[in-house]
Amino acid sequence: MKPLIPAALPAAHPARRSPTRFLLRGLAALLSMACALASAPAGAQGVPAGETTATPKILRYAFRAAETGFDPAQISDVYSKTVAAGIFDAPLRYEYHTHPAKLRPNVLVAMPEVSADFKTLTFELKPGIYFADDEAFKGKKRELTAADYIYSIKRHYDPQWKSPNLYLLENVKILGLSELRAEVMKAKKPFTYDRPVEGLQQLDRYRFQVKLGLGDPRFVYQFADAGFLGAVAREVVEFYGDRVMEHPVGTNAWRLADWRRSSRILLDKNPNYREEHYDESPPTDNPVLAAQVQALQGRRLPMVDRVEISIIEENQPRWLSFVGLETELILELPFDFAGIATPNNHLAPNLAKRGVQMTRFTYPEVAFSYFNMDDPTVGGYTPDKVALRRAISLATDIGKQIRLARRGQAVAAQGPIAPGTYGYDPAYKSEMSEFNLAKAQALLDLYGYVDADGDGWRDMPDGSPLQLEYASQPDSTSRQLIELWQKGMDALKVRIRFKIAKFPENLKSANAAKLQMWGVSWVATTPDSDTFLALGDGAAKGKSNKARFDLPAFNALYRQQRAMPDGPERIAVMREAQRLLIAYMPYKMEVHRIFTDLAQPWVKGYNRHVFQKDFWKYVDIDTDALKAAQP
Template sequence: MKSLIVQAILRSAILITVLAALAGCSDGTDRDPRQGPAIEAGQSMLRKANGAEPQTLDPHRAEDVSSSNILRDLYEGLVLTGAEGPRPGVAESWEISADGLRYVFHLRPAARWSNGDPVVAEDFVAGLRRTVDPATGSNYGLILAPIAQAEAILAGQAKAETLGVQALDDHTLEIRLKAPTPYFLSLLTHSTTYPIHRASLAEFGDRFTRPGNLVSNGAYQLTEAVVQSHVMLSRNPHYWDDAQTRIDKVRYSAIEEASSEFKRYRAGEVDWGGVPTADFAWARENLGDELHIQPYLGVYYFGLNLTRPPFQDAPALRQALTLAVDREILTEKITGGGEIPAYGWVPPGLPGYQQATPDYAHWTREARFAEARRLYAEAGYSAERPLKVEIRYNTQEDNRKIAVAVAQMWKQVLGVEATLFNEEWKVFLQNRKQKQVTQVFRSGWIGDYADPYTFLELLHSQHGINDSGYANPAYDALLARISALPGGSERNDLMRQAEAMMLADDPVIPLFFYVSKTLIKPWVKGYRPNIMNQHYTKDLWIEPLGG
C-alpha cells in the first residue's frame, strides 16, 4: 500500500515540479543576482517578498502573517519580540505585582507618532479597548481574555470602558489581569495590543489605514499601498530611536506564488523571501549561507467544518480521515524541508510542556490504515458509497501539492473522492469564517506568543478564528481552569489534557510542524532567528557587497 501511495504522490509532485521549472526558476534575467542592494536617491531599501496580499493594515483586525509583518514595522507595542524573549518597546521598563495581577508600564517620554504627536498611555488604552469592543469586529478579541473584564465586554455584557486598563498619567499605563498569566508579556507583542492614533481614527474612521491617513508609531510610516502589488514604507523621522534605524525604505511585495517569489529572489528583485518545496534541495545546495532554516512555532493542518455535513456529528468519519494520512510521506517526499510530522497540536520546543500524542501515533502504518477503513465503514461509507468531499485551499503551489497528496492518500486507503478548490487569500479567509461552503480547508496556525495556550485557545468555541466551528463545553471549561493558573506543572498537565481532548474529537487534522525557510541576500545584516520568526526592519542594516 505504501508503494502505491508513494508512486501516486510522486507522479503528482514531479508534474508540479516540472511546471514550476517551466515557469522560470532559471537565471534568464538581465539582472545579476549578486548585483547588490537597492539604492534609490541615496536611500537604502529592503525589498521583502510578503506572500499573499495583506488582509488589512488595521492592527486590531489583522489576522494573517502578511499583514502582521508590515504592522510590525509600522507600529510599536509596549514590548518587542526578542531572540531570548520580550524586550522593551514603547515601554522602557515595567513592574509586575507579587500576585501577578497588576502590570505597570513606564512609557518612553520620547515616543512619537509619525506626525510628531506624543505617544501617551491613553493611546494604548484606546487600542486595547478597541480590540475587545464588539463594534470593532476583531476576530482576535479573545486573545486579550487575560485582561480583567475583557470576556464580559466581548460577550456584550459590559462596556469597553470597563476593561482593566488605565492611564495613570501620560507615560504610565496600568493593566490589571483576571488571573496570573505567565505569557502575558509575550502576548503584548501582538498587533491587537498596539496603540491607536485617536485623532486619525476619529477623523477617517475605517479609512485611517490608507496612505496619507495612517499615523503610526513604529520605526516606519506608510507611503504607498498598491493592491496586489506592494506596500512601501519609509522611515518615521519622529520615531524615538530613528537615529539607530539604518534602512531608509521597506518594500513589501505581494507575491502569492512561491515559485514566482523564488524567481524574483534569484533575479535580485527581492532581498528577503521564501523557497518553494520544489526548489528547496537546489537552494540548500547552491545558495549556501543565504538559506536560513530554523524551528518555527507553527502547525500546518486541515480543518474540518463541523457545523454541516459530512463532518457534523460524524466522529468516526473524522478520525478515519485523520488515520489515513501518512505524515511521514508528506514530510519526506512532499515538503522535504525538515518539517516534523504532526500527530499532536502544539509544536515541540516550548519549555516545560510535553505534547499530547494520540496512541495511533505509535502504531504501524498498516494498523492505522486498517483502523481507518473500519471507522470509514462504521460511518456508512464504502466503495459503492464513497465519501465525496471538497478540499479548499488558498492559491499557492505548495498548498496544492499537499492537497493533492492528501487526496491521493484518502483515495488509496479509503476510496474517498476528493476534489480540490483553490481561492484567492481574502476570499478563502471569508469562506472559512462563514462556514457555509467549506468542508475540508487548508490552514496553518503560527503561535501569537511562546506558550501552548496560543494553540489551545484557537479551538475555544467563542474564538473568532475557530473556523472548524468546534464547540465542546468540557474543552472550554478546561481552558477556563488553565487561564486561572499562574503556571507550573498543574497548568501544563491541564493543557496536555485539553490538547488530548481536542485531538480525540478530530475537528482538525494536524499534518506537520513548520520550520522557517528564509532566503536573505548577503548584503542584509542583523538577522537573528527566533522561534516566532518575527523580525523588525529597524534591527537590520544593509552593507554593499565588498563593504
C-alpha cells in the same frame, strides 16, 4: 491606490532592474544561478550614526500570500501583522538575537510592574514618542500617551471591528470590558469609549494599569505583539472610519508610503521616529552573524531607508527574484528549491562561496486541516461523526506529504502544540500522525458509511451522498497538497472536491463558518503553547477556533491551565486537553514546518526571530557590496 503619504524616495533603486523581468527568465535561470550571483566584498561598510548615504538603502523581499489590511483591531494573518508590527509600537518587544525569547521594554521606561497574583499590570511610557504625521492630526505633532493604549485595547471589544483576537483579552477578563461590550450589543448602540472601566485605568499622561479577573502568568507576552496591541490614535480611526485598514498611522520606524492590494507594499522611514540606537546582544551560535551584530552597535535605527514587499504567491518567480538579485531576502525558501539551494539541508557550495547567508529554523506553528464542527457532514460530536473525521485522518499520508509536497522540510505533528513553545514534547506520539488505510476503512464500515447505491463511492449512514469540500489556494505547494488529499480520499472511496480561492478570501469565509474544510497553519505569537490549545477553545469560535469546536470538558481544561504557573502540573493539564483534541479530531494536525531564509551577501544583521516580526530596522545594506554585485 495612490500613495497615502508622498514618497520620499525614488520608486526603485537606480542600479536595479525592473522587478518584472525575473518572470521572463524561466527555468534556465535556476541552472545558471552561479553566474547570476556576483561576488560581494566581505565585511560590512558601516555608516556612523546620524550620517546618510547618497544612495537610498532599500530592503526588498516577497510575501508568499496576500495581506488583508493593517489595523491591529481587525487583522490576524501573519502577513498583515508583519507590516503592522513595523508601523505600530507595542509596549514591549523581544531581543532580536536572543533565544529562548526574552522580553525587553520597547516604549516603556522599564518592564511593567506585575502583581504577585498576575492580575494587575502597570505600564509607564517614555515621554517624547510621536506618531507619524497624518492628515488626521490637522498639522499638529501628536505624542503617544497612556490613553492611546487604553483606547487601542478597548477597540477589540467594539463590535464594529469584529476583532479576531478578542478571545485573548476575554480569556483573562479585563474587568468591566466584556460587560460593556455585552451592554452595547444588547442595546445596539455604538461602543462607548469614554466610559471608565475598572480594568483599564489611566494613572497619568504616561502611566496606565490593566486589571484582570483571572491572573495569567503569561499575559504580559501579549504586550509584545504590535500587530495586536500596537498603539492606534483615536483621531486616525475617527478620521478614516471604515477605511482605517488602509491608513495605518503609528509611532514605529515605518510609515505606509504605497499599497497596491495583493501586489506591493512600500514603507518609508517615519521622520518622527524617536532617536533609537542599535543595542542587541550578538548570538552565541553564529560567529559570522555575531561579528555583523557587533559592527552594528550604536547605529541609529532604522538603518535602511525603504522596505519594498511584493506579493508573489508562486514559488518559482519568488525564487527567481532572489536568484536574479531583485530581492535582498527570500523568507521561507520554497520547498521546491530546497534540493538546489540547500541540498542535504546545507547551503549549496556555489551560494556559500558568494556569501549568501542561510538561516534555518523550525517554525513555532502547526499546519493543519480543520473540519467545520457546525457542518452537517463532517461536524458533530456523536460517535459516527467522530469516526468519519478519524477515518479521514487515518487515510491522510503525512509521511508522503512531508516527502513530496514539503520536500522533507517538516516533521509530523502529534498534536497541536508546536516546537519552540512551552509544553512541546518531541518524544510525544499519538494517533494524529498515523496512516492506516485499513483502519480507516473499518471505521467507516462500522458506522454505516458504505456504498449504499452501488456507484462505488461511500454514502452517509442515512444513504445520502457523502461529499467533502476542501478549501485551498492557487499556489503550487497547495496544488501538490490537494493532489495528495485527492489520492487519499479516492483510496477511501470518499468523494472530495476542492474550492480554490486566494488566502484573504478563504480567511473571510472561514471566519464566517462558510468552509467545510480548509488547510492552513497557526503560528505562535508568544513562546507559550496556549495559543495552540486556543484552537479548541469554545469561546474563540470563528476566531482562533476556525473549526468551531466547543466541548465543555476541553473548555474547562483550557481555562484551568491558563491560570497555572509553568511546571509539571500545568503540563499534565495541557496534555489532557491535547488528548481531547486528538480524540474528537476537529483538526487534522499535519506537520510542523522547517523553513530556511536566505539573505544576499550585502544584507547585514539579518536573523529570524519567530516572535519579533519587526525586523526591518535591525538590518543594514552594505551599499558597496550591492554595487559590486550588479552585472
